[in-house]
Amino acid sequence: MADKDEKPEGLTRRDALRVLGVSAGIAMIAPLSGCGGVWERQPVIPVDAWHKGVCRFCGTGCGMMIGVTDNKVVDVKGDEYAHNRGRLCIKGLMNREILYGEGRALYPMIRKNGKLERATWDEAMDLVATRFREAIDEYGPDSVAFYGSGQLYTQESYTANKLFKAGIGTNNMDGNPRLCMASAVTGYTSSFGKDEPAGCYEDMDYSDCFFITGSNTLECHPILWERMLDRKRSHPETRIIVVDPRRTFTAMHADLHLPIYPGTDVALYNSMMNEFIENGFIDRDMVENYLSFQEGKQKRTFEDLKKHVAQYPAERAAKICGISPRDIQEAAFTFASSKATLSIWTMGLNQQVQGTASNRGVVAMHLLTGHFGRPGATPFSLTGQPNACGGVRDTGSLSHALPGGRLVANATHREEMEDLWKVPRGRIGPKPGYHAVALFEAIAKGDVKCCLVMCTNPGQTLPNSNLYRKGMEKGFMVVADSFHPTETTIFADVVLPAAMWVEKEGVKGNAERRYHLYPKVVDPPGEARSDLDILVDFAERIGHGDLITAKTPKDVWDEWRHISAHSKYNFEGITYERLQKERGILWPCPTEDHPGTKRRYIPGEDPMAHGGGRFDFYGKPDGRATVWLDSHEEPVDPYTDEFPLIFNTGRILEHWHTMTITGPVPELQSIHPDYLEIHPHDAHHFNIREGDQVIVRSRRGEVELRAKLSLVVRPGMVFATMHSAKHLVNQVTHDVYDPFSKQPAYKRCAVSVRKKTV
Ligand code: SF4
Incomplete structure (x- = not known):
């Protein structure tokens, strides 16, 4: 019998999990056709050419073959020579569908009289450059900011980081990896x-x-x-x-x-x-x-x-x-x-x-x-996003960081990067910029006037989101995204349509330090452009065209790999030619004949490690790794009689982040992640039955969800997914963060639950 919320057409949640072997206890993912007819793909058009590529979604970075006919992706299948051995999960199999779902952003838009209206690229980019230039001239470089993503290509994050830190001269450069890793x-x-x-x-x-x-x-x-x-x-x-x-x-x-x-x-x-x-x-x-x-x-x-x-x-x-x-x-x-x-x-x-x-x-x-x-x-x-590691961590595209593990607070590191980027000493400021939560707080206060957001959806993902969503109405928000509307583009003054996945070319680095190439195999829809093209255009219009001289994915990669040679992250040997031929390469990889490094800090295996001992922890001055003496601390948002339950959020197999990409896929529309898992004991205590609409309230806000009685959660705890834009769970979550990483504590806050009365 089908679950109440599952339609007979499309892929049901039970089917998806059965494909994963959950009910059988044996996992069978690939080939999907071997899964006993649990779910069959829609018929595909015959493939003209197969291209080697990589899945668009998570940090696993599964290799796949991409079938193209008449400038359209018509099929995908796992690459049996890649590390995933030909396997793909449900999201991986949906890489074809995500390109052609509803809601793609097709042309630039400018807000006029409160409404977003179609504009030309020239009009939109001129407006963006003018507003950023005016803010910088009047309030200084720290009045503008960039908020990026672990889904941008490495070339895009690297270029944005260089433009903002070494060109504009602000460290207000952060992104969604701050929220996840x-x-x-x-x-x-x-x-x-x-x-x-x-x-x-x-x-x-x-x-x-x-x-x-x-x-x-x-x-x-x-x-x-x-x-x-x-x-x-x-x-x-x-x-x-x-x-x-x-x-x-x-x-x-x-x-x-x-x-x-x-x-x-x-x-x-x-x-x-x-x-x-x-x-x-x-x-x-x-x-x-x-x-x-x-x-x-x-x-x-x-x-x-x-x-x-x-x-x-x-x-x-x-x-x-x-x-x-x-x-x-x-x-x-x-x-x-x-x-x-x-x-x-x-x-x-x-x-x-x-x-x-x-x-x-x-x-x-x-x-x-x-x-x-x-x-x-x-x-x-592990990382949730496909390029949080290679794109953001390695390039130092966070407000406190610089490329190759350097820090903005370190004078030697700043001078090294100023020399490598050929900008005057003193151009990079010594103070870290705003981290994610602080950035949107600064926008709300009016301290940051203009913000360029690329490939992410902070209107939905920031904790305590009501506060920051209000802030977005105040600042001049420019949002480059492949989809519109999202919970962020609705606040934008300018929306820039962005190409996605194989509509553009670039390199990503997965969770095991493997850099791999994503080829461009089809044209983007409408007037969409790659994020790299948008950044290069922006740099020229704002007066930093001399700094951003590498303008193509290959030229940016070559610049970046040469710069990496001046760090322990050295991957100078990972050339474009190798990326085109091989199934990704793990750094460090200092020379073109180096095979890449499976395990770090081992002399003889890691080219950066020296000496004859078992290990060389070369990141530390004394060569020793540090064991920290840390103590347990009591929770910041304690439960009380008024807020007696612990609220926790997470993800499910079939949907991706805020569902801007997977939401429009017809096969996944029967899977609704809009429920609140509650233990039957708690449900009984609060007079809640299966399927009831319930209000979850915290000290910051409330959200309405559908009760799902479940033994998955323990008594005293409730759980909801982060996915649904119709049910913004981050209205409830806490924006307190780790004092060192500044990463918000989404995994625990105190809430109350009550049945909705009509
Ligand atoms: S979503 Fe992750 S695990 Fe699934 S196919 Fe893509 S890269 Fe692999």
């Missing part, structure tokens, strides 16, 4: 001195223990989940531990599930470290020769760490986390005693007030037990 960046940089994971996807083929924490991998990174299941199928002794407040589809497959309260990860990891020490699982060589210890600004020792984590015996941590002490002990034993443990995490860890501390807690567990730098043994953060 900034805590992973601060976790890595404070532990290793350099950002980005040390391992690679191939490690999943060698692990005996997967520690999945704060990640619903089955739904959010399904192809990597499949790879982990491959390992378990061939080596049934492989253990999967899942730490997640919800009993997600991922957790249902776990050998051990720890349903901790949101925001209690630090207590759990400290307790596990205590178990490692008490049971003799510490790698002494690692501790003595490759690690340092720190608490705040103070240097510490391993003896200090022992005392610190001894404050978290399993019984105490279990009370904080809301789980059993035995499960903590079992998780610690399984983690430490396996031959090779690999940890996976994503937003569940990153989107917390203690996001940085949670990230470095997982890293510390690997360093202390020696589960690092061997095949299958590594801490590994």
